[in-house]
Amino acid sequence: MSVTMIEPGQTMPAIEHHYLNAEKGIKSWLTTVDHKRIGIMYLISVVLFFAVGGLLAVFVRLELLTPGRTIMDAAMYNRVFSAHGIVMVFLFIIPSIPASLGNFLLPIMIGAKDVAFPRLNLASFYIYWAGGILGIIGMLSGAVDTGWTFYAPYSTTTTTVVWMTLAVFVAGFSSILTGLNFVVTIHKMRAPGMTWTRLPLFLWGIYATAIIQVLATPVIGITMLLLMMEKLIGIGIFDPKLGGDPVLYQHFFWFYSHPAVYIMILPAMGVISELMATFSRQKIFGYKAIALSSMAIALVSFLVWGHHMFVAGQSEVAAIIFSAITYLVGVPTGIKVISWVGTMYKGSISLRAPMIYAQMFLFLFTIGGLTGIMLGSLNVDVHLHDTYYVVAHFHYVMMGGTVIAFLGGLHYWWPKMTGKMYNESLAKWAAGLIFIGFNVTFFTQFILGSQGMPRRYYDYVPEYASLHAFSTYGSWILGLGLLVAFICFIHSLIKGEQVGADPWGGTTLEWLTTSPPDAHNFKRVPLVTRNPYDYDAAYDDLLGDGMGDGASRTPVVSPSRS
Amino acid sequence: MTPKHNNNRTMIGVLAAGILAIIYMIYVMVAPQGGHIQGWTPRASSTLAEGTDWVFNFINYWNYLFFIGVVAAMGYFIYKYQRKSDSDRTEKVKDSIAFEMFWVIFPTLLVMVVFVLGARDYMGQRVTPKNVYEIQATAFQWGWTFTYPNGGTSDSLVVPANQPVRMVMTSNDVLHSFYIPDFRVKQDVIPNRFTYVWFNAPKPTLKYNRPNDSTLTVSSLDRKHILHCTEYCGTSHSGMDRNVQVMAYNDFETWLEELTKVDESAEGGKKVFESKCQSCHSADGTPGIGPTWKGLWGSNRSVSPGGAVPADENYIRESILNPGAKVANGFPNAMTNFTGLIKDGEIKAIIEYMKTLK
Numbered sequence A: 001m002s003v004t005m006i007e008p009g010q011t012m013p014a015i016e017h018h019y020l021n022a023e024k025g026i027k028s029w030l031t032t033v034d035h036k037r038i039g040i041m042y043l044i045s046v047v048l049f050f051a052v053g054g055l056l057a058v059f060v061r062l063e064l065l066t067p068g069r070t071i072m073d074a075a076m077y078n079r080v081f082s083a084h085g086i087v088m089v090f091l092f093i094i095p096s097i098p099a100s101l102g103n104f105l106l107p108i109m110i111g112a113k114d115v116a117f118p119r120l121n122l123a124s125f126y127i128y129w130a131g132g133i134l135g136i137i138g139m140l141s142g143a144v145d146t147g148w149t150f151y152a153p154y155s156t157t158t159t160t161v162v163w164m165t166l167a168v169f170v171a172g173f174s175s176i177l178t179g180l181n182f183v184v185t186i187h188k189m190r191a192p193g194m195t196w197t198r199l200p201l202f203l204w205g206i207y208a209t210a211i212i213q214v215l216a217t218p219v220i221g222i223t224m225l226l227l228m229m230e231k232l233i234g235i236g237i238f239d240p241k242l243g244g245d246p247v248l249y250q251h252f253f254w255f256y257s258h259p260a261v262y263i264m265i266l267p268a269m270g271v272i273s274e275l276m277a278t279f280s281r282q283k284i285f286g287y288k289a290i291a292l293s294s295m296a297i298a299l300v301s302f303l304v305w306g307h308h309m310f311v312a313g314q315s316e317v318a319a320i321i322f323s324a325i326t327y328l329v330g331v332p333t334g335i336k337v338i339s340w341v342g343t344m345y346k347g348s349i350s351l352r353a354p355m356i357y358a359q360m361f362l363f364l365f366t367i368g369g370l371t372g373i374m375l376g377s378l379n380v381d382v383h384l385h386d387t388y389y390v391v392a393h394f395h396y397v398m399m400g401g402t403v404i405a406f407l408g409g410l411h412y413w414w415p416k417m418t419g420k421m422y423n424e425s426l427a428k429w430a431a432g433l434i435f436i437g438f439n440v441t442f443f444t445q446f447i448l449g450s451q452g453m454p455r456r457y458y459d460y461v462p463e464y465a466s467l468h469a470f471s472t473y474g475s476w477i478l479g480l481g482l483l484v485a486f487i488c489f490i491h492s493l494i495k496g497e498q499v500g501a502d503p504w505g506g507t508t509l510e511w512l513t514t515s516p517p518d519a520h521n522f523k524r525v526p527l528v529t530r531n532p533y534d535y536d537a538a539y540d541d542l543l544g545d546g547m548g549d550g551a552s553r554t555p556v557v558s559p560s561r562s
Numbered sequence B: 001m002t003p004k005h006n007n008n009r010t011m012i013g014v015l016a017a018g019i020l021a022i023i024y025m026i027y028v029m030v031a032p033q034g035g036h037i038q039g040w041t042p043r044a045s046s047t048l049a050e051g052t053d054w055v056f057n058f059i060n061y062w063n064y065l066f067f068i069g070v071v072a073a074m075g076y077f078i079y080k081y082q083r084k085s086d087s088d089r090t091e092k093v094k095d096s097i098a099f100e101m102f103w104v105i106f107p108t109l110l111v112m113v114v115f116v117l118g119a120r121d122y123m124g125q126r127v128t129p130k131n132v133y134e135i136q137a138t139a140f141q142w143g144w145t146f147t148y149p150n151g152g153t154s155d156s157l158v159v160p161a162n163q164p165v166r167m168v169m170t171s172n173d174v175l176h177s178f179y180i181p182d183f184r185v186k187q188d189v190i191p192n193r194f195t196y197v198w199f200n201a202p203k204p205t206l207k208y209n210r211p212n213d214s215t216l217t218v219s220s221l222d223r224k225h226i227l228h229c230t231e232y233c234g235t236s237h238s239g240m241d242r243n244v245q246v247m248a249y250n251d252f253e254t255w256l257e258e259l260t261k262v263d264e265s266a267e268g269g270k271k272v273f274e275s276k277c278q279s280c281h282s283a284d285g286t287p288g289i290g291p292t293w294k295g296l297w298g299s300n301r302s303v304s305p306g307g308a309v310p311a312d313e314n315y316i317r318e319s320i321l322n323p324g325a326k327v328a329n330g331f332p333n334a335m336t337n338f339t340g341l342i343k344d345g346e347i348k349a350i351i352e353y354m355k356t357l358k
């Protein structure tokens, strides 16, 4: 086995031809059908929306620093928190991991040249932006102050929600088409030898997500359409004054939005599986359990929407059934956590920044999941529903889970995407600040919520003042941490060291190609002969020859048969 | 050993963060909040609270246990199996079916227990006991009207102590929700439909005596409770907080008798203003959702349709009972229709009060 070791102090030679310099000019980007470039464009877009949503969040927290008016009036506050929620959910977190990392990695990880429908992929990107622009118009043109849930009849009687609902409607198509593209790609484009049980767990996560996207997103589309029709021509479905039923709206909304929370978390769980394996250098403990539980979650998640409506006026029978099924979804989630922790057992653990994020994920997501168990209990949810406890719960799973996994994945695959390494200590400082800031901000809210502080409140009674102030201080630390993380990436673009094909000792296919990859991903079609985390078989390749064309890497890849 | 894989410094960082986190959590849990120590849930002031808190604590203890287990395993593995060098090899771990089965079956059983505990208690909350005392509640943007069996209405909630009370609730406009944290009850309030909730608060919070009687003894009384609206309903959603007072039965009866009398003076009008109108109107010229009342009485109003009308008794009355009929120019047609929510005497009182706002 010939292995070229790179001596300390010696720099890695840069790759000459890759997807970033295959074509030049802004036009080549805007019209590209290369999944990697589309992934990068999505990445830039979601980061942009994350920044917008984050800035709005800072204002929300600032207003809550003191009771009564701090920096804005009630009407403005309501618009700001609504815009924060809408941007974060529909324009940031739903597309975040699948559309950026998923787009970039999916074809490479299955050894394909591109997704099944590259032009459709580009179309999805533009549809997403059409939704984004409608959303921005909606925010600037006036008063969407309904929250991200658009509950009727408030949404249909008092404000113009048409722009925002149109934005959600349009962005939904992007989500559906991306999901469709991914399902077909995974079914049809796997390299020879890439059987279903050799699929990396990130792709199982993306696959389960894509199925939910295709099946659930039409429902939110129809709901938004009905809401617009209600508002514009008064069809009378949701507004009791017109003979409609506002609880029906909630059923429609959550029938999408509960599965949607799994659209948000399943890709993140996939990222964590990759990170745990690579940085523990150990095969994933219970690969099948994780893969199958993703599919189980995807299916059962369609049957629990009523847990958002325990006090909304649904029948007791319905409430009891929904509570029971909710607990059944909790179990596969718990099994995953055990599997990730188990993966570290007898591993060789390296605490590089991506692994730090993975550990943070485990810590925060476990809290998020356990408090979900609390909320699933009927009598306890009567007390906790629509309080800050729920706000804390979903921030622990969505930010502590998805955003943290996104950051971890971004550090992990950044060298693959750009060919450059980031600065390790800068990255760790950012992670530390984010961790502390996050917990100070949101753990406080569990206490506020169990004490009875309702959510979406502009003003509050003085008893809650010190905890609210605390939470606001935390948001400053959190914001600073995110800023440092951003600087870390920009710094890497300018100053980053060139890396080889496999800087981490990863064993999935993307580490076989150059960093950054060739425009066509691989010079030869890979032949897959082992499981994704088979460190035994991959040992001798692990030392990293750094040249990355995969040539020396038998038996993982052998020259293509074509 | 390359410095890249030296986990120690990072681990010290993580440990320091962990210790900080624990100190912080202890601080927020015991930080004095308005003079008293707080745990997780607020005071338990209804008979239902005990059941809710029991399940809350039951789940919480299991959560602590599970969470500590996960974090301890993480910490131990990171410490024990840290990478020594780039060329570290790992031995293959055999899957243990027994272990995996344990981790499927044990949590499933545990969550089923939790489900049953929560559901059983919930059914108890939903079944109203016999001989309840019924109070009608009407929610609107942004306030509440509580109507008692004798026809008296109040904008804050007063309930008899030690007596199951059932709220029969509906909304005049959008969704609202009735939530008293100290009682652990919550129920959405929906237009065109009635929803119900019941509770029994054993401990009085207020003694009620004739207005000028000052023999109130405050000791032995609980602090007042607060009612929140917990379904987002627009601009002043957070302005729907109201006091909830619990009174021993005799006091409650006296209070109820007083309630049907309306104070028709300007003084009484000011009270109505504060409870029902202040969320949109001001008395001192401050701009709001609706026009200020300062200088309103007797002035000439520009309205549509109609052009100019004098703000006299009829106009004010119409503005309250049918606000859409003449909409003040420069303002949206956003005023609550108070038909059924306000008594005739209260309108008279408001007019008296307006006369004083020059």
Ligand code: HEM
Binding pocket: A149, A261, A262, A264, A265, A307, A308, A326, A327, A329, A330, A333, A368, A369, A370, A371, A372, A373, A375, A376, A377, A381, A384, A385, A386, A390, A393, A394, A397, A398, A401, A402
């Ligand atoms: C262990 C699994 C989980 C359980 C048992 C669970 C349970 C619940 C329950 C019962 C509620 C309703 C609380 C209420 O409104 O009264 C809720 C709210 C919520 N959960 Fe979860 N959850 C889990 C995981 C997740 C995950 C993974 C996500 C997303 C990444 C998530 C996102 C949300 C969101 C966004 C809400 C609130 C939406 C809103 O009202 O605006 N949850 N959860």
Ligand SMILES: [Cu+2]
Binding pocket: A257, A258, A261, A304, A305, A307, A308
């Ligand atoms: Cu849900």
Ligand SMILES: [Cu+2]
Binding pocket: B175, B176, B177, B229, B230, B231, B232, B233, B234, B236, B237, B238, B240
């Ligand atoms: Cu409200």
